[in-house]
Amino acid sequence: MNSEDTVKKDFIRDIIDEDLRTNKYDGRVHTRFPPEPNGYLHIGHAKSICLNFGIAEEYGGLCNLRFDDTNPTKEEEEYTRSIIEDVCWLGFDWEDRLFYASDYFDQMYKYAIQLVKDGKAYVDDLSAEKINEYRGTLTQTGRNSPYRDRSVEESLNLLEQMKAGEFADGEKVLRAKIDMAHPNLNMRDPVIYRTLHATHHRTGDKWCIYPMYDWAHGLEDSVEGITHSICTLEFENHRPLYDWFLDALGVYHPQQIEFARLNLTYTIMSKRMLLELVEGRYVNGWDDPRLPTISGMRRRGYSSAAIRNFCKRIGVAKVNSMVDLEFLEHCVREDLNKTAPRFMGVLRPLRVVIENYPEDKVEEMEAINNPEDPGAGTRKVPFSRVIYIEQEDFMEEPPKKFYRLAPGREVRLRYAYFVTCKEAVKDDGRIVELRCTIDPATRGGYAPDGRKVKSTIHWVSVEHAIDAEVRLYDRLFTVNDPAGQKNADFKEFLNPNSLEVLKSCKVEPALGNLKPFDRFQFERLGYFCVDPDITKENLVINKTVGLRDTWAKIRKQQQMNKLDS
């Protein structure tokens, strides 16, 4: 229950504990979250954000937000904006420490000159293809570039000309002079600067050379005095380089620690693939509620508390793993159960006439707003002679274990009366209306004679109902690992039924007071929230996640058994 407050130890926190014990960084803990502004943040980033900001919080340290904007061809202002919004919404605060890698471009250039002067870097004239060729392969050592041994003066000169824009894109690069025979490919004279005449969203046309990740990242960490530079596993093989640059420069040296990125079933976590879905209009923008983006989940109705709790509970380790989407949904339900006010809404309406209830009578039934939170109080729900109930709450020929309404059967209308079905009115074989009676003695939902009823169903008064459009979402993909399917495009596994729009839903009048992003529960159905597409005339509601549905499970089992026999 207090899963939210317990600080769970993991291998990263163990390292920090040890560093604190040995006073490695004078007792400081300083992390950073370094997104590249080339897409929207997703739940995988949330894991990293919670890790970095969480650790800083726990240890009384600091966490910076830093945009790793070293590649102007892919980065945009719009992404920066969204990232700031998302980190904020998740509930983290970088105070005055919002940085950009581009803030350090001058410093990085000076460091590069230092490296050249020390004979540890050189300008290479080889083409990209040639550099590739010279690099060797996994099993074969590389060969030195013919330009590797040119003089420091010449490299210095060339570097200056590169910076001045005197070379075309791709014509020259600055490379570190390490070891072309190194078993780690990353150490075979990696590129430090590439020539690139592109307009940067912050520095404009000031630069026509841009630093490579390996060169830039450690320097950014170093300049900011980061103690623990936490990144994902794919940078493991880059750590020797991270260390080499910092050592070669003789500057402050944070330590890089790698952890396994998050994978979630039935979705994708790759920015490239997300971009493809957005640009190809397979979804409706970065904040489509079916996407695992922070903005998508926010629009879907997920709370930041639920996401934070999820990130805490999945832990952090070095093995690649796949977390069940159900676990995320569990965390969402757990939070919403405690916080979401309840309402009644009918998604697929079935008209019910209560024959023994007066035509013009309206009663205000008292309903509890949230049984999990007594402080949430109560509200009045209007009841009248004609109401809607859910189509699936009635069956003419109920199978075993179906407890809801059926001909001759009595159930409870939540917070109202016991109701008995007298007749199902059909039109062309389709049930269009139910004729029922209530027991006036059961007003409020209790029988004075103590008799029990097998189930309680929700309802909405026809006269008072508000029309609503409800958008139902299912998993975006039909397979649990769409990105990992061999020889297939992930888009082939898109679930064609991931979005279902219900136009004629009927909801209780209190819903009219809600604002976009307000979260609530439709009793017996699930958690929902108001979509920002809402207008004065059109109430638009998103389904966040359904309630646990025992009946659906029974039904499925019954159908399986039927197939077996």
Add this chain to the structure above:
RNA sequence: AGCCCUGUAGUGUAGUGGUUAACAUAAGAGACUCUGGAUCUCUAGACACCAGUUCGAAUCUGGUCGGGGCUGCCA
């Protein structure tokens, strides 16, 4: 193939030489209930394998097997 990382219930994590190997979730059974929700109880379920060290190994050593990553002027 070379280098690096990594193997604990279905899933995600804990366990750091002595524990009935823990927790969460999922699964199954039951209790309770004006949400077939929530809550509660119970059940089943794991140390990849083989040697070695040791009185004693999930934990240390060696090997085998499995999984992941690396050959962008992306990050």
